[in-house]
Amino acid sequence: MRSVYIITSKFQTKTEVIYVTKSPKIPYYEKVYNKKKNMSVEQETNRQQIEEGLAKVETKGHVFYNPVQEFNRDLSSSVLSAFVNEVREHGDTTVYQAGVPYEKGISILEALSATGLRSIRYAKEIPGVKNIIANDLSEVAVQDINHNIELNNVGNIVTSSHSDATMLMYQHRKEQFDVIDLDPYGCPSIFLDSAVQAVKNGGLLLVTATDMAVLAGNSPETCYVKYGAISLRIKCCHEVAVRILLQCIESHANRYSRYIEPILCISVDFYIRVFVRVYTGAQKCKQTTSKLSHVYHCTGCDSFVLQPLGILKRNAANQIKYALPTGPPVEKICQHCGNSFHIGGPIWSDPLHSPDFVRKLINSVSTTLGTYKRIKGILTVILEELVDVPLYYTLERLAMSIKVETPSMVSFRSALLNAGYRVSYSHMNKTSIKTDAAAKVVWDIMRCWEKLHPASEKMKTDNIIASKILAQIPEKEYSFQVHPKATPASKQQGLLRYQANPLPFWGPGCRSKAMIHGDQNTSKKRKNQGKRKRECSS
Incomplete structure (x- = not known):
């Protein structure tokens, strides 16, 4: 046998x-x-030939390549170009060119390089690079990397490495990199401990996770094993996934008196991708508990409430004092529908993006990129997002809970805006409602909508959740008259905001x-x- x-x-x-x-x-x-x-x-x-961006690579077909992730690579190249401009020394008037190594340029490690395509694109597209290491554990992959380095004539910038990624990063804890890119197959958590030590103070860490089933609540126990947090099956599961990954990176960084600052975090297609800067500072690490929260998620109506792990207070001398919050923040059963809660997290509850950086990025993205329209559309939606509001509702879920006709997005957003609350989309879901209004206000608006578009009595009687929600009287009447800001600029401009999937090679x-x-x-x-x-x- x-x-x-x-x-x-x-x-x-x-x-x-x-x-x-x-x-x-x-x-x-x-x-x-x-x-x-x-x-x-x-x-x-x-060999199979692949052309993407300014790079042309060949592979014997043995190593990993996914054409759908061209968007990922285009965005990463754009972010690094903007990052180089941001970290340039004050007064540096050097005109940097792509494809030319600079002694004062940035050093990049692509820890899991496969064909070497990403590293070669970085070398040919990002001005101001000192050197790039394209590493892979596979000997066949390294052969392809060496072939492609020679094919693209970037040997003056890109060097191949045949090593275990974690060991390579541990070996660079003193001679650190300005940028580390981690794009593994599946969960990235095994690489994070070494990565947060091998990146310079103020350096950039790029991390991809494709194990979305785990992060999105299908296996909470596995998520805890891999990321140290409980995931939830909730409509905003993709944002929860991003925030779980961020708290995992922060947890690893804190062990070495380091902390992270996200500048851009996205959930697209079948993966999440985060861009975070890593800093050193034991005092700042003490503020981590105020950036993390547990999530109380109603199993009936999908409402959620966040409970921070810690809070910051300032005394009379304007000094920061650390304190613990009191809780729990909810009753034993949901006040809206009477169901019980699941508790998830901890998740990152601080902002996911730096609006200033995103603004610069939109202005600097090259129009020659293959996915330029999509990048511009998503970044514009991200710039419109409420950065200080974690998680979101979805319009269809709100309507389904009370068995009523789904309101138009413009009508619902107008009701919130007319009442003085802020509202935005999330780039993660085309029917998302991200708002600073309390859950009570959101359900009161739905009750007012139901008065105008009544649900059938049979529907209300047969559904316990709907009957309990609709049995409550709204505290005030909400107006659905169209508000001038109800339609965001990204939609008015006709930008490509939410791409239809699946496309060929999706997944x-x-x-x-x-x-x-x-x-x-x-x-x-x-x-x-x-x-x-x-x-x-x-």
Whole structure:
């Protein structure tokens, strides 16, 4: 009987997966080596060509590449270009050019590089770079990286590295990088401890997470194991996911007297991507508890209340004093629908973005990028978001809870604005309602809407949640007259704000792999096709 072994890494997720046949005489690693050594010239040179941005790369098809993440790479290149301008020394009048190494430029580590595409794009598109290290654990990937560095003539800036990502970053705790980019397959948490130590004070950390099922509440116990927080199945689960990742990064940074400052955090397609600056300061780390909160989520009407872990107070001398909040912030059952609460978190409850940085980024994004329209649209929506309001409601969920016709977005936003509250979209959901109004106000507006568009008596009687919510009388009447600011500028300008998915190649895809005896594996699959049907007929 023949067996299959997988060569992978406990520490690395973008890696080479090789299928080999077990032999009692020849060790499996010798089989892999002999197979590679005897590979024909045609197989070795049969490469897939990829053009993206200013880079052109070739791969033998063994390493990970996802064309849908062009948006991710375009945005990352734009953010780094804006970051370079922001960290330039005061009075530095040097005119930086892309593709030229500068002694005073920034150093970049792409810890999980795969084809090397991202690093090569950084080298050719970002002015003011000193050097870039493109690292991967897979030997096949490093061969591709070296080939692509030569193909793009960026050997003066990009250097390949064949190392475990965590060990490489631990080795650079003293000789730190200005920028570290982590874009693994799945959960990034295993890389964070080394990453927060290997980035310079004021440096930039870029982190991607694609394990959205875990972060979005499908497996809260797994989320706690990986990120140290409980996820929730809630309509604003994508924002909860971003905030869980941020608290995880902050937790790792605090262990070394460091803290983070998010400048841009997004949730798009099948992943989340955060851009945070890392600073050193033990005193500032004490403020972390005031940036984190637990979330009380109603299991009936989807309302939520945040409970901060700590609060800041100022004494008569304007000195900051640290205190603990009292709680819980809710009754045992929800005051709106009478259901119980789930408790999630802790999550990051401070702002997700730096409006000043986002504004600069919008003005500096290159119009030649393949996803320029989408980048501009999403960044514009982000700039319109209420940065001091964590989480959001969704319009259809509010209407569904009381079994009523869904109001138009303009009508609902107008009701909030007419009442003196602030409201915005979230870039994460096209029906999102992000507002500083209390949940009581939100439900009072829905009760007023129901008066104008009554739900059927049968619907109200059959649904306990709807009947309990509608049984309460609104404290005041809310006007749905159209407010002049009800339609945001991003929509008026016709920007591409919410891209329809799925597109081709949508999703995180499979782990990169190089298959040996692949024909045998394929023939086995073909042999098993229709096996159950054949057995039943016989």
